[in-house]
Amino acid sequence: MPYTITDKCNGCGACARVCPADAISGEKKKLHSIDADLCIECGACGRTCPQSAILDAEGALCTMMKRSQWPKPQIVIKSCIACGICIDACPAGCLALSERPRNKGVDSFPYLKNPKACIGCGFCSTECPVDSIIMVKPEKTTVQES
Amino acid sequence: MRKPYMGKILMVDLSDQTMIPESIPDRVYEDYLSGMGLGAYILYNRMPAGADPLGPENILGFCSGFLTGTGSLFSGRWTLVGKSPLTGTWGDANCGGTFSPAIKHSGYDAIFFKGISPGPVYLYIKNGKATLKDAADLWGRDATETEEFLKQQYGPKAAVAVIGPSGEQLSLISGVCSDRGRIAARSGLGAVMGAKKLKAVVLDGVYRIGAADPAAMKKLSRQCLKWVNFPLPLPGKMMASVGTLLRVSPLVFPQDGLLYTSILRKWGTGGMNQTSIEWGDSPLKNWDGSNRDFPMKKSRTLNPDLIKKTEIVKYHCYSCPLGCGGICSSKGKQTHVHKPEYESILALSGLCMNEDLDSVYYLNELLNRAGMDTISAGATAAFAIECYEKGILTREDTDGLELTWGNTEAIVTLIKKMIKREGIGDLLADETKAAAKKIGKGSMEFAIQAGGQEPAMHDGRNDPGFNVHYCLEPTPGRHTLGAHLYYEMFQLWKRVKGLPKPSPLYTKGSKYKVNREKAQAAAACSKFMSLANGAGMCMFGLFIGSKRVPTFDWLNAASGWTLTPEEYMTIGERIQTLKQAFNIKHGIEPRDNFISSRALGKPPQKEGANKGRFVDVEKLAPDYWEQFGWDRTSGKPEEETLQRLKIK
Incomplete structure (x- = not known):
């Protein structure tokens, strides 16, 4: 079930700008709509909408959150297996492998390269086969630099 | 769902x-x-x-x-x-x-x-x-x-x-x-x-990929992870001795893939360089030489520890916990290049008798950038060198290149010419068989290929299973579909009913005997790898063993089906048969794709690890084809097989 937009929408376009799947379309100041085939249920639109006009996959109303309050991934390197699934799963492309200096044939691990682009969807965390990623709400600086 | x-x-x-x-x-x-x-x-x-x-x-x-x-x-x-x-x-x-x-x-x-x-x-x-x-x-x-x-x-x-x-x-x-x-x-x-x-x-794109039971998928993945991080206590210089041991020992036991996994984890595929040369797995001097032509003294430049030293960071393909690849910088000449794989290293070094590892790094990167197959490029260079050494190609033909065994400079220039299709490079850029046809003068004998495809750096005279697959697969000359060794490592008999279990200790000579069990094992490898290629699985993961890497269970958990391993093997058989039917539809005679006789051991080698070995593929073929329900003499899928597999 994809996300849907109710008629409370005032057409500000904030959701369309944040959507990583290009699934939201609509003219400015007019009711927007979500393409069910393209929606990946990341919930970014729901967290953005100032009008509370978005229903999630279960039909529940989403509440707006300040972007600085969106949960962000914290990667536990100790149990990480460097398989790269999280990097691929991220629809915003904000994770990357660490580019360390020459350190002789060791694995490089993922880190949050672009925290500003993170949409807090948590796909990285759900898809991690070893549950090495936890989504935490940033209090001040809890984003672990690796 | x-x-x-x-x-x-x-x-x-x-x-x-x-x-x-x-x-x-x-x-x-x-x-x-x-x-x-x-x-x-x-x-x-x-x-x-x-x-x-x-x-x-x-x-x-x-x-x-x-x-x-x-x-x-x-x-x-x-x-x-x-x-x-x-x-x-x-x-x-x-x-x-x-x-x-x-x-x-x-x-x-x-x-x-x-x-x-x-x-x-x-x-x-x-x-x-x-x-x-x-x-x-x-x-x-x-x-x-x-x-x-x-x-x-x-x-x-x-x-x-x-x-x-x-x-x-x-x-x-x-x-x-x-x-x-x-x-x-x-x-x-x-x-x-x-x-x-x-x-x-x-x-x-960002479309999401699903699975019927994601929780079960994760559980299976975690269970298999414990087999990945198996530390290997051996240093790189010992790896050659492992090969020597394998060569001299008259008795062998079925090998466990965990050993290979730990080698891959530590060094990548290059970990087997010297082992393969010593053991007789790697063809040398255009399939004419033996480990004696390329002794440890020469092969020490291929020591996996030397390659490891140049590695900056490991490279993992998507969803791989093993990470056999690497990004290397070699002595400042090549920065941030992919670590050369075993196949590339041996094709560009041992096969051409080239001892210079730096040139291998250079050529590997050059060929990767040009988008040319390193195995075939190395094999074609080796073919040209042999033609030159035997007087079939002259200095005028080679544009003045002194194409002798181990002449690094000439090999590098030749491959550069092949990439640019200049002079002799133009002749050789379409692989050995096409080149030999144009050159004539009996050069076809030195073109080691199966149906036009150069076989990989695994000698079928050492492991007859390779020769079976080089000759009889719908894609001839390929090493990634099966072998005697692969069958032992896949341990398919632990999951699939009715497959033969190798005896715990056997003589090397017994590998060359033609019997039904060999055909069964070879066919099982083909079916399993066809299934794995449909599933997108990596062969190196499968080496860990079919009981430890739960391919069949993953397939069930991902799709929501409840098929047995035997039923999955039928899917593999169907894919394999369809490929063969494709060939028949396009007028291919399976028998025409047999590998050049030198690689079968005709004439047999006079010295080294594979001395006197000959693999009788003619004898093996009928039994192998029969395993799929293909005609014993022509290799064509029978009408009832096509119907049984719902192809028609």
Whole structure:
């Protein structure tokens, strides 16, 4: 079930700008709509909408959150297996492998390269086969630099 | 319930630039999975018989694996399919990296191309929307450069598959590159892409890939992880002695893949360099030499520890916990290049008697950028050297090159010429068989190939299983489908009923005896690897053993089916039979694809690890073919087999 937009929408376009799947379309100041085939249920639109006009996959109303309050991934390197699934799963492309200096044939691990682009969807965390990623709400600086 | 496949393919006709998404019925996935299976299904049904591999009728397909993105491990391989211009048979090439999940993220299980574009183009798919773009500026650029350019334009998340100048110039040993030097190299499919004037495929999408039971997928993945981090206490210089031990010991025991996994984890495929040379697994001096021609004194430059020293960071393909690849910088000459694989190293060193590891790094990078198959390039160079040494090629023919064994400088120049198709390079750029036909003078004897494809750096005289697969597969000359050793490592008898279990200790000579068990084991490997290629699984993961790496259980948990391992093996058999039926449809005689007699041990070697060994493939073939229900004499699938497997 994809996300849907109710008629409370005032057409500000904030959701369309944040959507990583290009699934939201609509003219400015007019009711927007979500393409069910393209929606990946990341919930970014729901967290953005100032009008509370978005229903999630279960039909529940989403509440707006300040972007600085969106949960962000914290990667536990100790149990990480460097398989790269999280990097691929991220629809915003904000994770990357660490580019360390020459350190002789060791694995490089993922880190949050672009925290500003993170949409807090948590796909990285759900898809991690070893549950090495936890989504935490940033209090001040809890984003672990690796 | 979510499905592990997207249920759609994209069919691009380059001639009239149309792109049609097509729905594929569930039945096809149930019968063939996706990946190579889906590719075989589409190509068999849609390509007219006798299609010219470099003409508009050939279909080139980029297929993602069935298990890719479902939470399984070792499942990031994609398969490139098409009719091979090199062999005229069914062609496929397999590659890792991040391209396989990207195909699914674009909303398709596979992307197929037919027709020929009037000018150079590349395909760009953003969130399912496909456009063909002009590639005139990119034509002629090398693969890495093109990929970097496209990534700059479309962002680092875009996955790119691209051909280099070799593919553009229709060299029949060219492949398709992705991730700056991972290459789907075999079967010469880069030339097909070049003939279609398709420079690259750029994918950038966020479609989600599902699984029927994600929790079960994760549980299975975790259970198998404990087998991955197995530390290997041996230092690199000991690896040669392991090979010596394997050579001198008259008795052998079935090998456990865990040993290989730990070698791959520590060094990558290059960990086996010296072991293979000493053991007799690696062909030397264009398949004429033995370990005595390339003793430890010479091979010590290939010591895996030396390669490890140049490695900056490990490279993992998508969903792989093993990470056998690496990014290297060698003595400042080559910075940030992919670590050369075992096959590349041995083809460019041992096969040409070249001792210079630096030149291997250089050539590996050069060939990756050009998009040329390192195995075939090395084998072709070795062929040219032997022709020169035997007086078939003269100094005038070679443009003044002193093509002698181990002449590093000449080998480097020759391969550069092959990439540019200059002078003698033009003659050799289409592999050994084509070159030998043009040269004549009995040079065919020195062209070691099976149906036109150069076999990989695993000697079938040492492991007769390799020769069976080199000769009898629908894609001849390939080492990634089965071998005696692979059968032992897959440990299929632990999961699949009715397969023979190797005895705990046996003599080396017994490997060469022709019997039903051999055929059963070889057929099981073929079926299992066909299934694995449909699932997008990596062979190195499967080496851990079928009980430890739960391929069958992953397939069930991802799809929601409840099939038994035997039923999955039937899917493998179906894919294998369809590939053979494809060959028959296109007029291929399976018997014509037997490997050159030197590689079978005719005449047998006089010294070294494989002294006196001969593999009688003629005798093995009927039993192997019978395992699939193919005719014992001609290798053609019987009518009732096609009906049993629901192909017809």
